[in-house]
Amino acid sequence: MIYLCRYSPHLIDFCNYRITTQHPDNITKAMNCTNYDACPECDLLLNNSSPRLGEKAYCPRCGLLLSHPKKQSVERTFALSIAGFILFFPSLLLPMVGITVLGSANTGILLSGVIALFKESMWPVAIVVFLASILFPLVHLSLSLLISGHLYFNRPNRFLVHWMHWMQHLDEWVMLEVYMLGIIVACVKLMAIAPLQFGWGLYAFIALLIITTQLTAGLDKKLFWHHIALLQKGHNHGR
Amino acid sequence: MAANALKQGFVRCHDCGLLISTAEHSASCPRCHSELHARRPQSLQRCAAFLASSFFLYIPANIFPIMTVNQFGAGDPHTIAGGIVELFDSGMIPIGLLVLVASILVPTSKLVGIALLLLCAHFRWQVNARRWTTLYRIIAFVGRWSMLDIFMISILVDLVNFSGVQIIAGPAATAFAAVVILTMFAAENFDPRLLWDHQKAYE
Ligand SMILES: [Zn+2]
Numbered sequence: 001m002i003y004l005c006r007y008s009p010h011l012i013d014f015c016n017y018r019i020t021t022q023h024p025d026n027i028t029k030a031m032n033c034t035n036y037d038a039c040p041e042c043d044l045l046l047n048n049s050s051p052r053l054g055e056k057a058y059c060p061r062c063g064l065l066l067s068h069p070k071k072q073s074v075e076r077t078f079a080l081s082i083a084g085f086i087l088f089f090p091s092l093l094l095p096m097v098g099i100t101v102l103g104s105a106n107t108g109i110l111l112s113g114v115i116a117l118f119k120e121s122m123w124p125v126a127i128v129v130f131l132a133s134i135l136f137p138l139v140h141l142s143l144s145l146l147i148s149g150h151l152y153f154n155r156p157n158r159f160l161v162h163w164m165h166w167m168q169h170l171d172e173w174v175m176l177e178v179y180m181l182g183i184i185v186a187c188v189k190l191m192a193i194a195p196l197q198f199g200w201g202l203y204a205f206i207a208l209l210i211i212t213t214q215l216t217a218g219l220d221k222k223l224f225w226h227h228i229a230l231l232q233k234g235h236n237h238g239r
Numbered sequence: 240m241a242a243n244a245l246k247q248g249f250v251r252c253h254d255c256g257l258l259i260s261t262a263e264h265s266a267s268c269p270r271c272h273s274e275l276h277a278r279r280p281q282s283l284q285r286c287a288a289f290l291a292s293s294f295f296l297y298i299p300a301n302i303f304p305i306m307t308v309n310q311f312g313a314g315d316p317h318t319i320a321g322g323i324v325e326l327f328d329s330g331m332i333p334i335g336l337l338v339l340v341a342s343i344l345v346p347t348s349k350l351v352g353i354a355l356l357l358l359c360a361h362f363r364w365q366v367n368a369r370r371w372t373t374l375y376r377i378i379a380f381v382g383r384w385s386m387l388d389i390f391m392i393s394i395l396v397d398l399v400n401f402s403g404v405q406i407i408a409g410p411a412a413t414a415f416a417a418v419v420i421l422t423m424f425a426a427e428n429f430d431p432r433l434l435w436d437h438q439k440a441y442e
Contacts, residue, residue, distance in 0.1 A: 036258050038244035038251040041372055043432040045244040048258075062372045062435070099398050106398055113393035116400065122408045128416045129393045132386060161271045165254055172423065175383055175390075181337075182390030188334045189326070189391075190398065225255040229270045 039064055073220040078152045080215040081145035087208040088138060094201030097187060101194045109201055110134060132175040137212065140174050143167040144215060151227045156235035160228045176209050250277050279430040283361055289425035290353050296414045297350065304409035306392055311403050318411065319343065342388040345381050349422050352378045356429055363437040375431045382426055385419045
């Protein structure tokens with residue numbers, strides 16, 4: 001026996017615009033896989049239903065948020081990844097926080113914390129900080145730019161599937177918001193001993209943080225995987 | 240009552256979420272080509288291995304100094320707990336509470352929580368699985384926030400580097416970063432569906 005989701009069980013209808021107009025026969029091809037879905041955390045069998053835009057579908061058994069379709073997820077992701085990519089470089093290169101003690105000043109950028117740890121031969125910690133605050137955010141942004149760009153322009157690419165895998169695995173290891181909290185705590189500690197100056201790097205970093213948060217919140221993975229599958233299928237048929 | 244997808248003959252692709260009938264006997268997902276597993280392979284063993292190693296590293300992380308403040312030649316080493324006590328003493332209560340939660344309460348409760356989840360799944364305790372899944376979600380969500388201390392140290396080490404005053408990272412920083420990462424791996428390898436698989440109430 002199959003449990004129904006709380007929402008009316010439409011069949012797969014979340015490939016709403018671009019692709020449906022171009023390859024109308026692809027919908028039926030995708031549907032023959034299965035009309036069911038399973039909850040990723042409790043394995044409850046569900047009807048593959050898609051809530052309307054802006055609505056949320058929860059698993060009736062364990063309460064997991066199953067899907068929350070957003071308006072124009074591909075376009076939004078594409079635009080936000082471009083903006084994030086542009087903002088990444090000022091936040092990496094411009095000074096973030098400056099401190100003056102007894103007349104001598106010191107400014108820090110995102111990378112200089114890593115270098116300082118390296119110089120103290122704390123290289124395992126330096127590598128972790130470098131990965132979580134610089135490399136992984138950059139790779140994550142590049143991947144979401146590549147994926148959403150290909151989907152936006154309807155370009156099939158055999159690497160799309162791999163890029164999606166990597167992006168999903170990186171999700172948890174992008175720690176910009178934790179780094180921001182680290183900056184706040186460090187500043188509060190330092191403010192007690194010396195005056196601080198805040199630079200453009202910090203403002204760029206805050207903007208980058210807001211954009212990446214918006215990006216991960218608006219990225220509809222289900223829709224992305226579906227688009228990719230349709231693109232690859234259309235590509236294979238064209239050959 | 241409701242039934243598990245696996246018992247109905249379906250396997251969900253871990254990477255792309257496609258549901259595949261077990262009757263097709265395919266080893267990889269037709270959509271994203273990743274290997275298919277009904278449950279995470281060796282979920283409990285891997286999770287336990289990561290958990291055990293983070294337990295061992297948890298001890299040096301708390302005993303050794305996480306950073307040393309060098310003032311005109313005199314070194315003043317701080318442990319994780321010492322840094323929090325100092326924050327409280329200088330009147331910075333909210334920040335002190337924040338660091339207390341992120342670097343002591345969260346790692347400790349994470350170690351205990353993952354151990355409980357492992358025991359529950361291994362001994363097939365009959366529990367309210369929904370509540371235990373919530374516990375799993377909290378553990379998976381809060382894990383990364385413990386990196387706060389490590390990032391803060393990297394900023395302090397970089398900024399406080401004058402001829403008279405210096406901050407130097409201590410050996411506990413390495414151990415603590417390893418604890419955070421290992422517990423994140425442990426949580427990632429734990430499959431919450433194992434909590435539901437043997438619940439008689441849902442069969
Ligand atoms: Zn569920």
